[in-house]
Amino acid sequence: MREAPKQLAFDLPLDPRFGREDFLVSPSNEHAYAMIENWPEWPDTVLLLNGPRGSGKSHLAAIWATTAHAWTIDAFEVTQDKVPHLVSNGALAIEDFDRADRDEAALFHLLNLAREKRAFVLLTASTPPDRWGLKTPDLLSRLRLATSVSLDAPDDALLKAVLVKLFVDRQLVVDTSVVDYIALRIERSLAKAAELVTLLDKEALSRGRRVSRAIAAEILGAIQDADEIE
Template sequence: MRDTAPPRQLAFDLPLDPRYGREDFLVGPANEGAYALIEAWPDWPDTVLVLTGPAGSGKSHLASIWATRAHAWTVPAAGIGAADVGHLVSNGALVIEDIDRAGRADEAALFHLLNLARERRAPVLLTSGQPIEAIGLVTADLRSRLRLAPSAAIVAPDDALLRAVIVKLFVDRQLVVDLGVIDALALRLDRSLGRARAVVAELDRDALGRGRRITRPLALAVLERMGGGEEASEDSPDDPVGD
C-alpha cells in the first residue's frame, strides 16, 4: 500500500524580526502603567526611569518606542565601561538594557554615567527582568540611586491581553488559525508572554515541518511536548507584545 501521508518538509529556523513600532504594542492592565510613563516623556519626574518585568513582557518594545521618540542610543548594561561613559551620555538620551544580566559590568562606570546624565539633564531608561532589590548590586551608591529612581513594573498579563498577544504572534508570522487554537493556548498557558511566543514559534516550526496547518490537536500536542505552561526561559527574546 502506498503511503499517502504528506511528505515531511525541512523547517528552517529563520529569525523573525519583531516589530517595535508604537502601533504594534498591545496595552492592557499588565503594562498600562509602564506605557503611560513612556508616553509621558519628556515630562518625567526624573532623568532616570527604571522599567522592570519578566522575560518576554515587552520591556524592549517599550524601550524601543521611547528610543525612537527621544533619539536615544540603546546599549546592553554588560557592555558599559568607564571609557564609554562620556561618549554614551553625549548623545543626549540612552537606553540601558538588562541591568540584571550585566554580570561583571563596571558598576562604578554605570553609577558615574547616571550622575553625568543627571548633570547634563540627559534622560536614561533602564530595563531589568527583576526588581532593583533582587539584582544584588554590590555598589551601595548605585543601588541607592536606582532604588530612588522612578520605576514602572510590567506584571503578568490578564486573559484578554494574553489572547490578543497570541493572535498577534500568529499574525506576525502570517499564520491563519482557528479560534479553537487560540482558546486552547490561552486556557493552558501560564500568564507569560515570553512563553506564548515560544509556543507559537514551535507550532510554526512543527506545522511547516509536517506540511500541515495548525490545528487544536497540534497545539495541544506541542504544549504537552513543551511541558505545558512552564515559564519562559531567561534567554527568551523580550518582544511578544509587539514583539
C-alpha cells in the first residue's frame, strides 16, 4: 500500500509571547515573579535574575522592561562609550550577563554610574556571579552586593501548563495524555518545550494528522539521538 504523500509544511516563525498575561506562575518562579511585580520597591537599584536556560528569565525581563520602560540589550553590547547613553534612560535590562565575551570594565562602569544616577538595572544570567570567571574583583564584589533572585527549572505542573499553552497558541488540539507523555520525557526547560512543540506542529502538518503520542515519541527519539551524536 502506497504511503500517503506528505503535505507541504511551511516553517512559519511564531514569535514568543512575553506579556505579563502569558507568564505562568508556579513554585519554581513565584519568588522571582513577585520581585518583578514589586518594582520599583526593590531593595537595591540592581537586580540579578539567575536560573537555568529555559526557566523564564527573559520573559520576566521583558515584563519588567515593559513596566519600567526599560531598554533591553545583551551583555556583549555594553562598551565604555555607550555606558552614559544606556544609563540615561533610567531603566536597563541586560541579558546573559555571564557570557564570556563581556567587557568587564564597561560593565563595572555601568553599574557604578547607574548607582550614582539611581537608574534601575536588571541582569539575567544562568548561574551566580562566583561562577562566571570574572577577572575584575571590584565587579564581582559589586555583583555579590546586588539583590539576587533565582528561578528553578520548571516543575511538572508548570511544564504541562506551558506545553498546553504552546499548543493552543498554534491552534493545535492535543489530548492531555500526549501532554503528560511529553512532560515525563522532555528536558525541564521552557525553551526546549517551545522547540519541541514547533517540531511537532511541523511534523503533524506534513502528515496531515493531529499531534499524537506516536508522533511525539518519534520526534522525542530523534531529538535524543541528535543530542547523543553531539
